[in-house]
Amino acid sequence: xxxxxxxxxxxxxxxxxxxxxxxxxxxxxxxxxxxxxxxxxxxxxxxxxxxxxxxxxxxxxxxxxxxxxxxxxxxxxxxxxxxxxxxxxxxxxxxxxxxxxxxxxxxxxxxxxxxxxxxxxxxxxxxxxxxxxxxxxxxxxxxxxxxxxxxxxxxxxxxxxxxxxxxxxxxxxxxxxxxxxxxxxxxxxxxxxxxxxxxxxxxxxxxxxxxxxxxxxxxxxxxxxxxxxxxx
Amino acid sequence: xxxxxxxxxxxxxxxxxxxxxxxxxxxxxxxxxxxxxxxxxxxxxxxxxxxxxxxxxxxxxxxxxxxxxxxxxxxxxxxxxxxxxxxxxxxxxxxxxxxxxxxxxxxxxxxxxxxxxxxxxxxxxxxxxxxxxxxxxxxxxxxxxxxxxxxxxxxxxxxxxxxxxxxxxxxxxxxxxxxxxxxxxxxxxxxxxxxxxxxxxxxxxxxxxxxxxxxxxxxxxx
Numbered sequence: 173x174x175x176x177x178x179x180x181x182x183x184x185x186x187x188x189x190x191x192x193x194x195x196x197x198x199x200x201x202x203x204x205x206x207x208x209x210x211x212x213x214x215x216x217x218x219x220x221x222x223x224x225x226x227x228x229x230x231x232x233x234x235x236x237x238x239x240x241x242x243x244x245x246x247x248x249x250x251x252x253x254x255x256x257x258x259x260x261x262x263x264x265x266x267x268x269x270x271x272x273x274x275x276x277x278x279x280x281x282x283x284x285x286x287x288x289x290x291x292x293x294x295x296x297x298x299x300x301x302x303x304x305x306x307x308x309x310x311x312x313x314x315x316x317x318x319x320x321x322x323x324x325x326x327x328x329x330x331x332x333x334x335x336x337x338x339x340x341x342x343x344x345x346x347x348x349x350x351x352x353x354x355x356x357x358x359x360x361x362x363x364x365x366x367x368x369x370x371x372x373x374x375x376x377x378x379x380x381x382x383x384x385x386x387x388x389x390x391x392x393x394x395x396x397x398x399x400x401x402x403x404x
Numbered sequence: 405x406x407x408x409x410x411x412x413x414x415x416x417x418x419x420x421x422x423x424x425x426x427x428x429x430x431x432x433x434x435x436x437x438x439x440x441x442x443x444x445x446x447x448x449x450x451x452x453x454x455x456x457x458x459x460x461x462x463x464x465x466x467x468x469x470x471x472x473x474x475x476x477x478x479x480x481x482x483x484x485x486x487x488x489x490x491x492x493x494x495x496x497x498x499x500x501x502x503x504x505x506x507x508x509x510x511x512x513x514x515x516x517x518x519x520x521x522x523x524x525x526x527x528x529x530x531x532x533x534x535x536x537x538x539x540x541x542x543x544x545x546x547x548x549x550x551x552x553x554x555x556x557x558x559x560x561x562x563x564x565x566x567x568x569x570x571x572x573x574x575x576x577x578x579x580x581x582x583x584x585x586x587x588x589x590x591x592x593x594x595x596x597x598x599x600x601x602x603x604x605x606x607x608x609x610x611x612x613x614x615x616x617x618x619x620x621x622x623x624x625x626x
């Protein structure tokens with residue numbers, strides 16, 4: 173099972189981005205500056221957008237889901253129960269997974285944005301997808317939600333999981349590191365070997381690197397362990 | 405100074421809260437009432453009971469800049485330049501003054517290259533920065549930022565902080581899930597289940613939250 177981006181290029185007026193690479197099963201983390209094309213690339217990978225040129229090949233991938241940057245974009249049901257059912261899952265399971273038991277009759281827009289994000293991730297993680305693309309899955313979540321969702325994403329590593337994020341602290345256990353630089357997707361390598369070459373590394377990872385420490389991975393526990401080593 | 409007294413709306417219940425003038429951050433779990441409180445302060449929502457005042461005046465009598473947590477809900481116009489200029493145009497400010505201020509604000513935020521772009525072509529982070537410029541260009545007395553940082557990388561956040569500093573707002577009240585950002589505010593208010601669990605300087609508030617994920621790395625004994 174693999175996802176291949178073959179000379180993908182997107183052009184919108186003067187703005188452009190391009191990408192090339194092969195995505196195998198595992199957790200792929202992609203970071204980059206605001207406006208570098210991450211959301212565009214997420215849409216192309218998930219098949220909801222077409223590139224200006226190039227080809228995307230999905231070998232052995234029979235199901236795919238995009239977790240959009242804005243949880244409100246996913247909403248199609250007038251109640252949480254109907255929203256869950258629109259994913260083809262049992263509403264009760266989704267509500268319990270999201271920590272919202274008994275709220276099936278509530279309007280999705282009566283939730284806080286973080287609650288809506290939690291509910292949306294619960295809905296899509298209760299089904300089995302060969303390819304899942306997460307666009308900023310941690311935005312709007314509180315720290316407990318970020319901890320929980322990063323662990324949930326880490327547990328999906330038998331599929332192809334692509335995570336685009338600006339999150340600084342709660343990252344999933346990552347297999348492959350990628351970075352958007354000047355509108356081009358760059359493959360940095362496997363984790364942890366690629367970490368020293370990561371320009372947009374989170375602040376605490378940069379702090380560790382400046383002190384000669386390469387964390388074992390990018391989870392909160394890995395960073396905390398690195399900080400302990402740094403402080404002796 | 406912001407004062408809330410006997411305040412109640414939905415699950416939000418604040419008998420008494422005083423937030424000194426300056427920078428303040430509201431922290432707490434999803435669904436704890438942070439956005440509700442910010443919207444009351446912005447004058448967008450009315451409380452069921454009680455009142456809030458900002459420097460002794462109700463929200464409606466003050467110039468307030470507000471950035472919504474939903475990036476698309478901030479935006480009224482289809483072109484970036486029109487969105488940033490709108491608060492000045494609404495007051496019928498002279499055209500040359502509007503052009504000068506929009507140019508200066510866009511340059512400061514590193515967004516000059518975007519001013520002629522259609523808003524719908526922007527990324528989430530870019531939309532947030534445009535909303536921040538629109539909220540600050542008219543020199544608000546109080547600037548309210550509802551999780552505006554959740555779509556920004558750390559370099560964009562730095563640029564946003566410069567825009568906030570340059571806005572001249574006497575008070576900046578933000579809600580954030582980034583505790584490193586929160587720790588740089590003069591005052592923190594921790595809201596849990598609609599109630600204020602702690603308020604004060606970051607050291608005081610983080611000490612009451614010891615052992616939870618609401619304490620940033622640098623503030624823990626690790």
